[in-house]
Amino acid sequence: MDLFLSSFINKIDKKGRVSLPSTFRNALPKSNKNEIILYKSIKSDSIEGCGTERLKEISKRINNLDYFSEDYDDFSTSVFSEIIPTNIDKEGRFLIPDELKKYAKIQNEVAFFGQGFFFQLWEPKAGILKREESRKRLLKEKKSLRTILTQQNK
C-alpha cells in the first residue's frame, strides 16, 4: 500500500537499536529500503521520519521557492540542516540519534505512529495521549472519521 499505517510500540535494546515495524519497512521506496531520514517534528515533541524519496520531493518544492525570499532561507535551513539520514541494519533496526531521543523524551520504548506519507516516533505515553486528543477534537467538531472513510469517491 506504500503508506505508513497503524501504530506499534517497540523496545530499544541496550545498544540503542529499535526495529522499524515491518509494515513500515515495506512502505519504504523500492529504490532505498535501507535508509530513512529523521527530524524533529515542527508541531510536537516527536520525531518524524520517512523514506529518502520524500526528501527528494521536499527539496524540489523548496527549490521552487524564490531564492531571495525569507521562506527559502527558513525552509532550506530548518529542513536540510536538521535532517538526519539513518541506516537500517539487516534485521530492520536503526539507531535513534541522542539529540532526537532527548527532544522526544524517549527512553526504553518507542511508539511508531503511521501518518500516511511519513511516520512519527513518540514516547509511548505522550503519543497515545496525543492520539486520543486528536480523536476527541475531531469528534467535537463533528468531522468524524466515519464521514471521511465512507464518503463515496467519484
Add this chain to the structure above:
Amino acid sequence: MDLFLSSFINKIDKKGRVSLPSTFRNALPKSNKNEIILYKSIKSDSIEGCGTERLKEISKRINNLDYFSEDYDDFSTSVFSEIIPTNIDKEGRFLIPDELKKYAKIQNEVAFFGQGFFFQLWEPKAGILKREESRKRLLKEKKSLRTILTQQNK
C-alpha cells in the same frame, strides 16, 4: 452488488481467526480481495471495516489539507495511525487485532453487520441489541422502513 449486506455470526478459533462472510469477501474490490482495513467505530463500541480501495482517496483528501493546520494533524493521526490493514488468508479468514477486540468486547464470536459501503463487527449480544434499538427508534419516530425501502433509486 459490491455492497456489504445482511448479518452473520461467526466463531473465533483458538488462533484468533474468523471467517469474513463469503458475501462480504465478494463485495471487496477486485483490485484487492486479500486485505481489509479495520478501525474503531467512533459512534459505538464496535469495529468498522472495509476494502482498501478507499484508502487512496482518503489519503489524497488529507494530503490536500494545509500541512501546517491543526486539522491536517488531527486527521492524519486519527486516520492513518488508527487504521489497521489486515490480511485475509486463503480460507477467507483474518485476525482481529487485540486492541480492537478489547474495544468491542469481543471474545469467542463476532457478529458481522453489513452497512452498505462498510461493515461492522460487534460482540453478538451487544450488536443484536443495538440493531433492535435502531429498529424501534425508526418505528417510534415513524420514519418507517417502508418509506426508505420504497424510495427507489432512479
Add this chain to the structure above:
DNA sequence: TGGGATTATATGGGCGTCAATGGGTATATA
C-alpha cells in the same frame, strides 16, 4: 421434481517462515 453428486463455506490443526529481540565479535573512528 426428487435425490444423489458436486462444490462452497466455515472451521480445525500442523508446520515452516518471519518479525522482534538479544548478544557476540569485527571494523571503524576519534
Add this chain to the structure above:
DNA sequence: TATATACCCATTGACGCCCATATAATCCCA
C-alpha cells in the same frame, strides 16, 4: 585505546500457508 556501529548468529512467539473435515448450498440428470 576507547567508543560507537555494523554484521553475524540465536531465540521466541506470532503469523501465513497448507491440508483436512463437516455442514450447507447448488447443480444436474433421470
